[in-house]
Amino acid sequence: MTTTPSWNPQRPSPMPYHRYRPYQERVHVPAGDRRWPSARIERAPLWVPVDLRDGNQALAEPMDTPRKRRFFDLLVTTGFKEIEIGYPSASRTDFGFVRHLVDGGAVPDDVTPVVFTPARTDLIDRTFDAIEGLPRAVVHLYIATSPVWRDVVLGRDRDEVRRTVRRAAEHMARRAGDAPGVRFQFSPETFNLTEPDFVLELCDGLTRLWDASPDRPVTHNLPATVEIATPNVYADQIEYVHRNLSRRGSVILSVHPHNDRGTGVACAELAVLAGAQRVEGCLFGNGERTGNVDLVTLALNLYAQGVDPMVDFGDIDAVRETVEHCNRLPVHPRHPYAGELVHTAFSGTHQDAIGKGLAHHARRAAESGVPERQAPWAVPYLPVDPADLGRSYEAVIRVNSQSGKGGVAYLLNRHAGIDLPPGMRPEFARIVQEATDDSGREATPKELYELFQAAYLTEGAVRLHAWSTHEEAPGVHRFVCTLEAGDRTGDHEGTGTGPLTAFVDALAGAGLTVDVLDFAQDGTAAFAECRVNGVTAWGAGTGPSAAVQAVLSAVNRGLR
Numbered sequence: 141m142t143t144t145p146s147w148n149p150q151r152p153s154p155m156p157y158h159r160y161r162p163y164q165e166r167v168h169v170p171a172g173d174r175r176w177p178s179a180r181i182e183r184a185p186l187w188v189p190v191d192l193r194d195g196n197q198a199l200a201e202p203m204d205t206p207r208k209r210r211f212f213d214l215l216v217t218t219g220f221k222e223i224e225i226g227y228p229s230a231s232r233t234d235f236g237f238v239r240h241l242v243d244g245g246a247v248p249d250d251v252t253p254v255v256f257t258p259a260r261t262d263l264i265d266r267t268f269d270a271i272e273g274l275p276r277a278v279v280h281l282y283i284a285t286s287p288v289w290r291d292v293v294l295g296r297d298r299d300e301v302r303r304t305v306r307r308a309a310e311h312m313a314r315r316a317g318d319a320p321g322v323r324f325q326f327s328p329e330t331f332n333l334t335e336p337d338f339v340l341e342l343c344d345g346l347t348r349l350w351d352a353s354p355d356r357p358v359t360h361n362l363p364a365t366v367e368i369a370t371p372n373v374y375a376d377q378i379e380y381v382h383r384n385l386s387r388r389g390s391v392i393l394s395v396h397p398h399n400d401r402g403t404g405v406a407c408a409e410l411a412v413l414a415g416a417q418r419v420e421g422c423l424f425g426n427g428e429r430t431g432n433v434d435l436v437t438l439a440l441n442l443y444a445q446g447v448d449p450m451v452d453f454g455d456i457d458a459v460r461e462t463v464e465h466c467n468r469l470p471v472h473p474r475h476p477y478a479g480e481l482v483h484t485a486f487s488g489t490h491q492d493a494i495g496k497g498l499a500h501h502a503r504r505a506a507e508s509g510v511p512e513r514q515a516p517w518a519v520p521y522l523p524v525d526p527a528d529l530g531r532s533y534e535a536v537i538r539v540n541s542q543s544g545k546g547g548v549a550y551l552l553n554r555h556a557g558i559d560l561p562p563g564m565r566p567e568f569a570r571i572v573q574e575a576t577d578d579s580g581r582e583a584t585p586k587e588l589y590e591l592f593q594a595a596y597l598t599e600g601a602v603r604l605h606a607w608s609t610h611e612e613a614p615g616v617h618r619f620v621c622t623l624e625a626g627d628r629t630g631d632h633e634g635t636g637t638g639p640l641t642a643f644v645d646a647l648a649g650a651g652l653t654v655d656v657l658d659f660a661q662d663g664t665a666a667f668a669e670c671r672v673n674g675v676t677a678w679g680a681g682t683g684p685s686a687a688v689q690a691v692l693s694a695v696n697r698g699l700r
């Protein structure tokens with residue numbers, strides 16, 4: 141019995157967890173010398189979207205033909221080459237959609253459609269009727285094989301399930317006849333709860349019966365119909381089948397993970413390490429209950445490792461919008477790679493790192509003469525370049541009360557072209573934080589500029605009216621002005637080595653002791669940090685007299 145260490149104050153949960161059993165009491169998992177932990181994924185498996193299968197999407201309002209067609213076209217343009225187009229015996233809609241594709245010649249020559257059928261001869265017949273006229277198709281047979289489903293759902297023992305599968309498979313072979321374009325697939329539904337020897341017996345029997353060969357391979361698809369264990373267990377199950385299947389060169393080993401434990405992606409990746417060559421799933425993880433494994437995440441996980449995903453998600457928002465339209469379900473804003481917020485940083489330290497990373501990336505690309513979009517990517521907190529997914533950098537940094545000087549400066553520069561000098565950033569960031577703390581909201585780039593304007597570009601107690609400056613002798617500037625400065629209002633003059641020092645001298649005449657501590661100017665604005673009667677403040681100015689305005693702005697802020 142394990143004891144709870146003294147540093148862990150957690151208490152037993154009142155929930156009845158004793159009702160549930162660990163996976164090892166539910167299924168035998170043979171695990172010998174595992175090879176998958178040290179394997180690498182170096183190429184994309186064959187991706188097979190099953191979004192169009194009736195029932196599988198579990199939509200309250202199933203897709204109609206126009207929606208299915210839009211989805212199908214999206215899958216084709218994205219680059220999927222094997223696509224499950226329906227469960228034609230399930231409904232008129234699915235049958236009709238398959239016929240719509242066949243009759244309209246909508247399936248490109250390099251795409252193989254898959255149709256799904258249970259192990260019943262009447263439904264198999266309807267399935268073959270649906271694909272009549274297709275030059276290529278995979279007919280996908282399924283039946284649940286695990287003890288609970290055999291006993292509770294099908295009411296058939298192992299022998300009866302074996303006989304059902306055999307009868308169905310023979311019927312499929314008869315219906316396919318000599319058609320060279322028809323291939324077969326088998327799914328032992330609930331594979332992950334099925335005795336491994338039974339899985340091998342069924343799969344090997346079908347490989348023989350369907351006379352699979354390397355030129356006409358059979359697909360054996362091993363689903364985690366309902367997830368029951370950590371992904372390493374699924375990997376062990378897949379590796380066992382991979383290493384023990386007969387006529388392995390004539391079998392495409394496929395997986396179909398669901399996501400009940402939230403580990404569908406991990407299961408699929410570990411399954412590929414364990415020998416799977418094909419992965420079934422849905423875009424953005426739609427599907428029954430918690431969904432099928434998400435093919436977008438899987439493909440882009442490979443992409444982020446420098447592996448060709450063999451599909452194009454270069455405009456991820458267009459893909460997301462189409463899928464949302466067809467499924468009538470939103471994609472979560474935090475969804476990997478595709479969510480609205482996943483490339484956005486709100487917090488100060490992250491914004492700082494991203495801002496520096498983007499600048500470093502641009503510099504390195506320029507130095508090596510490589511276009512930015514081709515240069516190796518190493519920007520902190522951004523696993524992939526948002527531009528590769530069709531996203532602009534606009535949404536990468538957004539500002540609220542959790543933001544810091546880096547993000548504030550980045551946005552102001554990007555949207556208003558105002559490049560705050562490093563010394564000024566903490567002060568302006570404090571102004572922004574006060575405003576966002578007060579509002580409890582995000583500050584848009586427009587609002588940031590308005591805060592900047594209110595703080596630095598509005599008039600204060602000291603106003604500069606008619607003024608001029610000129611160099612009266614080499615290195616000697618004179619500044620002549622009318623200053624509104626309380627009881628010292630009037631005409632003032634000053635001299636200095638430049639216009640600014642001459643202006644400071646004129647301010648002295650109005651009783652203002654000003655030291656310019658720091659000064660910076662970019663194409664749009666000038667910035668000055670001044671000590672004004674002992675108080676230090678930053679100021680800014682824009683336009684042709686930006687430098688003078690910046691000092692005046694610092695004076696007014698110092699006097700506040």
Ligand SMILES: CC(=O)SCCNC(=O)CCNC(=O)[C@H](O)C(C)(C)COP(=O)(O)OP(=O)(O)OC[C@H]1O[C@@H](n2cnc3c(N)ncnc32)[C@H](O)[C@@H]1OP(=O)(O)O
Nearest residue numbers: 194195196227229230231258259260282283284293294329
């Ligand atoms: C894993 C997946 O994604 S499965 C896809 C889910 N999609 C759907 O289920 C939607 C489509 N399904 C349907 O429209 C219907 O279920 C049909 C047309 C296939 C069959 O309809 P019905 O004949 O009315 O049967 P029903 O829906 O009640 O299905 C349950 C019966 O099928 C049997 N059954 C379940 N799976 C299979 C299978 N793979 N092969 C053979 N029989 C099966 C059950 O044992 C049960 O038999 P029983 O009536 O003798 O007890």
Ligand SMILES: CC(C)C(=O)C(=O)O
Nearest residue numbers: 282327329330363365
């Ligand atoms: C039948 C297979 C392919 C399936 O959809 C599942 O088990 O979830």
